[in-house]
Amino acid sequence: MAFNKKYIPLIIGVAVAAGVLIGGKLNFTDTSDRLFTSNSKKDKLNRLIDYIDYEYVDDVNTDSIVDVTVNGILEKLDPHSIYIPKNELQRVTENMKGDFVGIGVSFYTYKDTITVIRPIAGGPSEKAGIKSGDRIIMADGDSIFGRQWDNEQIIQKLKGEKNTKISLKIYRKSENKFLDFNVKRSSIPINSVDAAYMLTPVLAYIKINRFAESTYKEFKRALDKLQDEGATKLVLDLRDNPGGFLAIAEQIADEFLEDDKLILFTKNKSGRIEKSFATRRGDFEEGEVFILINENSASASEIVAGALQDNDKGTIIGRRSYGKGLVQREMALGDGSAVRLTVSRYYTPTGRSIQRPYDNGHNQEYYNDYYKRRSSGEFNDEINIKVADSLKFTTPKGKVVYGGGGIIPDIFVPIDQSxxxxxxxxxxxxxxxxxxxxxxLDKDRKSYLGISKQDFVANFEVSDDVVIRFQEYLNIREAAKVTFVAYHQEMKLLIKAALADQLYGSNASEEIINATDDMIEEVLKLIKTQ
Structure with a gap:
C-alpha cells in the first residue's frame, strides 16, 4: 500500500528526516560487540547495563535506556548523525529505497473506515478493480472498520510478502453494494518525481521531492520523454527537497555536465579526498537548465545546484539553500536498529563547503537558523543574505560564489507572502x-468522469460556493475560528490542486500550483529576453 504525503501528515517528518541524510550503506557481517577490540569505555557501558538488568531494585526496560544513550552520544557529535530505532528502520529504508510491497492505494481513515483516495496507477488494487471512494471493510476475513487504528497499523495489516494475496471486502458507496476482491501484493513505487511536463513547446519541468535509490531512473525516464516532446530547456525544481543519496545526486548532475567536469569531492577525518567526475553519458549537456531552490533545499539538492553553479552551467533561481555539507553512512547496530554517522564533508567543484556552522552537538541555535534567517529579512531581500569574504570562491568563468552556509542563487526570488x-x-x-x-468528490464522483486531465487543469474553476462550504467545514471541525477572507483566491487554487491530485495525480496538481508560481514566472521572463 502506498502512503501519500499530502494525506498522512504524521509520516512526513520521518520521510524528511530520512531524506536529509546522504551517503551509502555500510553493512557489517560481524555482531556489534565484536566490531572493535575491547576497551574500558565500552566495558563501562556494558557493565552499567548489566547492573541495571540484574541488580536494580525495579524492572527497567534497558532497551529504552540504550536508545537514550545512543541518542545522547550522537547529539554530542553533529546535527546530522542520527539513530534509527528498529521499529522505524524498515519505514525509513523503504522511503529511501523508493518502493515497498503492498496493495497500492492512497488512503485515509474517514469516519472510522479505511477509505481509498486513489488507487496507484498500474498497481495491484487498480488492476483488481478497486476505485476511488471505496471503503475497505474487511481484510482476510478480519473486520477493520470501526477501530481506532493509526496509519502504521493499517499499513502493516495490508502489507505482506510479494505475490501473496489478500482478500478484501469493499463497500462502494456510488453503487451502494459490497464487493469482494482478491488483490495480489506487489512492489509499489514511492515516487520521488512529483511532476514532469512541458511548460512551453521547448521548456520542460521536473520536480524531485527527494533523492532515493529509484530517483535517477524516474528522472531519466521523465527527461527522455520530455526530450522526445521537444524539450531543449529544463526547469529542475528542488525546492523543499531535503536530499538523499549522494550517488543519486552525482548521477543527476552528470546529465548536465560535460565529460570529466568535477561534480564534487569529499574529505574524511584522515584527509583522504575522493573526487567525482561527470561521465560521457549525460544527455542534457547541450540543454539549458534552471535549478529552483529555497531555504528547505538540502544536502543532495545542494550538491546538484552547487555542481552546476560552480561549472557555470545553467542558472540557480530562488533563495539561499539549507546549508548541509556533511555526508552520512548507515551502519547496522546488530539488533535491527542503525546509526547514520557523519563520515566526511563534501565540497563543491570550486572547493567551497556549504555546511552551516555548528557547535559540537545538536544545539538549538542550529535548528533555529530558519527563524533567524526569516526574521532578518533574508527571505524577502537578497541584501540581507550574510556572506563572508573569507569564503569567496570564483568559477572558471569568473562568477563569484560563497561557501559557509548554503547555495546562494544567481537570481533571487523573494518568498511568496501568502x-x-x-x-x-x-x-x-x-x-x-x-x-x-x-x-x-464523494457526493458525486460521476460528474467528473468526462473531464480530461488537460481540460481540468486548463479550464476547471472552483466556485465561490465551494469556498464558502469549505469555510463552513472549518467552522464545524475546528474549535478555534479559522478564516481566510484575505486569501480567497489562494484557497480556490489550493482546492483545485487538491481536486486534481485526487482525480489525476500529483502531476496535475503541480501544474495548477505552478500556474501562479513566482520562480517559474522568473524563468519564463529570462527565456523571453534571450
Whole structure:
C-alpha cells in the first residue's frame, strides 16, 4: 500500500528526516560487540547495563535506556548523525529505497473506515478493480472498520510478502453494494518525481521531492520523454527537497555536465579526498537548465545546484539553500536498529563547503537558523543574505560564489507572502483541504468522469460556493475560528490542486500550483529576453 504525503501528515517528518541524510550503506557481517577490540569505555557501558538488568531494585526496560544513550552520544557529535530505532528502520529504508510491497492505494481513515483516495496507477488494487471512494471493510476475513487504528497499523495489516494475496471486502458507496476482491501484493513505487511536463513547446519541468535509490531512473525516464516532446530547456525544481543519496545526486548532475567536469569531492577525518567526475553519458549537456531552490533545499539538492553553479552551467533561481555539507553512512547496530554517522564533508567543484556552522552537538541555535534567517529579512531581500569574504570562491568563468552556509542563487526570488500567513499555513499543513475535497468528490464522483486531465487543469474553476462550504467545514471541525477572507483566491487554487491530485495525480496538481508560481514566472521572463 502506498502512503501519500499530502494525506498522512504524521509520516512526513520521518520521510524528511530520512531524506536529509546522504551517503551509502555500510553493512557489517560481524555482531556489534565484536566490531572493535575491547576497551574500558565500552566495558563501562556494558557493565552499567548489566547492573541495571540484574541488580536494580525495579524492572527497567534497558532497551529504552540504550536508545537514550545512543541518542545522547550522537547529539554530542553533529546535527546530522542520527539513530534509527528498529521499529522505524524498515519505514525509513523503504522511503529511501523508493518502493515497498503492498496493495497500492492512497488512503485515509474517514469516519472510522479505511477509505481509498486513489488507487496507484498500474498497481495491484487498480488492476483488481478497486476505485476511488471505496471503503475497505474487511481484510482476510478480519473486520477493520470501526477501530481506532493509526496509519502504521493499517499499513502493516495490508502489507505482506510479494505475490501473496489478500482478500478484501469493499463497500462502494456510488453503487451502494459490497464487493469482494482478491488483490495480489506487489512492489509499489514511492515516487520521488512529483511532476514532469512541458511548460512551453521547448521548456520542460521536473520536480524531485527527494533523492532515493529509484530517483535517477524516474528522472531519466521523465527527461527522455520530455526530450522526445521537444524539450531543449529544463526547469529542475528542488525546492523543499531535503536530499538523499549522494550517488543519486552525482548521477543527476552528470546529465548536465560535460565529460570529466568535477561534480564534487569529499574529505574524511584522515584527509583522504575522493573526487567525482561527470561521465560521457549525460544527455542534457547541450540543454539549458534552471535549478529552483529555497531555504528547505538540502544536502543532495545542494550538491546538484552547487555542481552546476560552480561549472557555470545553467542558472540557480530562488533563495539561499539549507546549508548541509556533511555526508552520512548507515551502519547496522546488530539488533535491527542503525546509526547514520557523519563520515566526511563534501565540497563543491570550486572547493567551497556549504555546511552551516555548528557547535559540537545538536544545539538549538542550529535548528533555529530558519527563524533567524526569516526574521532578518533574508527571505524577502537578497541584501540581507550574510556572506563572508573569507569564503569567496570564483568559477572558471569568473562568477563569484560563497561557501559557509548554503547555495546562494544567481537570481533571487523573494518568498511568496501568502506562505507567511499563519492561518493559511495551518490550513495547508493540517490536511483539512484534502479531507474536504474527498467529501466533495464523494457526493458525486460521476460528474467528473468526462473531464480530461488537460481540460481540468486548463479550464476547471472552483466556485465561490465551494469556498464558502469549505469555510463552513472549518467552522464545524475546528474549535478555534479559522478564516481566510484575505486569501480567497489562494484557497480556490489550493482546492483545485487538491481536486486534481485526487482525480489525476500529483502531476496535475503541480501544474495548477505552478500556474501562479513566482520562480517559474522568473524563468519564463529570462527565456523571453534571450
Amino acid at each position: 506562505t507567511q500567513n499563519e492561518t493559511l499555513n495551518y490550513i495547508k499543513q493540517s490536511g483539512l483541504i484534502n479531507y474536504f475535497v474527498f467529501e466533495e
